[in-house]
Amino acid sequence: MTFNPTSPLGILGGTFDPIHNGHLGPVQEAAQRIGLSGVTLLPCHIPPHRATPSVSAEQRLEMARLACLDWPFFSVDDRELRRDTPSYTVDTLHQLRAESAQRPLCFFIGMDSWLSFDQWVRWQEILTLCHLVVCQRPGYPEKPSNALQEALSQRQTEHPSALLERPCGHIFFAPSTRVDISATTLRQRLAAGEDAKTWLPARVLNYIQQHHLYGID
Ligand SMILES: Nc1ncnc2c1ncn2[C@@H]1O[C@H](COP(=O)(O)OP(=O)(O)OP(=O)(O)O)[C@@H](O)[C@H]1O
Numbered sequence: 001m002t003f004n005p006t007s008p009l010g011i012l013g014g015t016f017d018p019i020h021n022g023h024l025g026p027v028q029e030a031a032q033r034i035g036l037s038g039v040t041l042l043p044c045h046i047p048p049h050r051a052t053p054s055v056s057a058e059q060r061l062e063m064a065r066l067a068c069l070d071w072p073f074f075s076v077d078d079r080e081l082r083r084d085t086p087s088y089t090v091d092t093l094h095q096l097r098a099e100s101a102q103r104p105l106c107f108f109i110g111m112d113s114w115l116s117f118d119q120w121v122r123w124q125e126i127l128t129l130c131h132l133v134v135c136q137r138p139g140y141p142e143k144p145s146n147a148l149q150e151a152l153s154q155r156q157t158e159h160p161s162a163l164l165e166r167p168c169g170h171i172f173f174a175p176s177t178r179v180d181i182s183a184t185t186l187r188q189r190l191a192a193g194e195d196a197k198t199w200l201p202a203r204v205l206n207y208i209q210q211h212h213l214y215g216i217d
């Protein structure tokens with residue numbers, strides 16, 4: 001496939017410890033609503049706002065790669081693993097912008113991430129580098145902070161097609177299906193020997209079993 005630097009790019013950043021169907025399903029649905037032809041997974045190396053996972057970054061990356069075989073709408077970008085500093089999104093977006101100034105960039109996050117988005121490093125600058133697409137997630141009914149409400153009043157759009165008409169700057173709440181699963185719950189289920197296959201791509205579950213991750217014998 002020919003690389004087109006001006007075609008819109010969808011990005012889903014995450015710790016992916018492990019990657020699960022709650023990451024993939026809502027984002028694919030939202031991305032297709034916007035009109036994107038795929039989304040790039042961006043596993044973080046050193047998560048900025050949480051403890052370093054017990055599973056290595058290389059293993060989380062490998063699980064993301066395997067997930068793409070089950071979910072061909074997705075591909076993987078390993079650029080954050082090539083930096084040894086915390087994986088600040090603003091730094092990654094500057095790198096991507098340096099590669100193409102005009103390309104629409106849609107950065108996907110779940111509702112929980114949105115509610116703490118104003119704690120991210122240089123969060124307002126992030127909105128000058130990409131669009132933010134917020135996917136629904138059950139259990140997060142809180143109101144955003146005043147700072148986030150202010151950002152919304154300036155940037156929110158109801159029209160997914162608007163995200164393809166400029167490189168950055170909109171916030172779109174995608175009416176995606178709510179999938180009630182988290183990596184935390186899956187780590188607990190796996191450690192307890194409980195069923196997890198409903199929420200994990202088959203190849204990812206297979207990899208976890210083969211490498212005895214998350215306390216699996
Ligand atoms: N079930 C879900 N529905 C919608 N978005 C989700 C879901 N799970 C994760 N996300 C979003 O995907 C991104 C990456 O999430 P992350 O890798 O931290 O997964 P997680 O399931 O929240 O993990 P953990 O339980 O370890 O915190 C975040 O923006 C998060 O909001």
Ligand SMILES: O=C(O)c1ccc[n+]([C@@H]2O[C@H](COP(=O)([O-])O)[C@@H](O)[C@H]2O)c1
Nearest residue numbers: 013014015044048049087088089120121
């Ligand atoms: O840049 C930041 O300050 C920042 C703070 C928290 C999360 N992020 C990014 O948000 C994405 C999801 O993070 P997490 O911790 O929910 O897996 C991932 O790409 C992180 O690098 C980024």
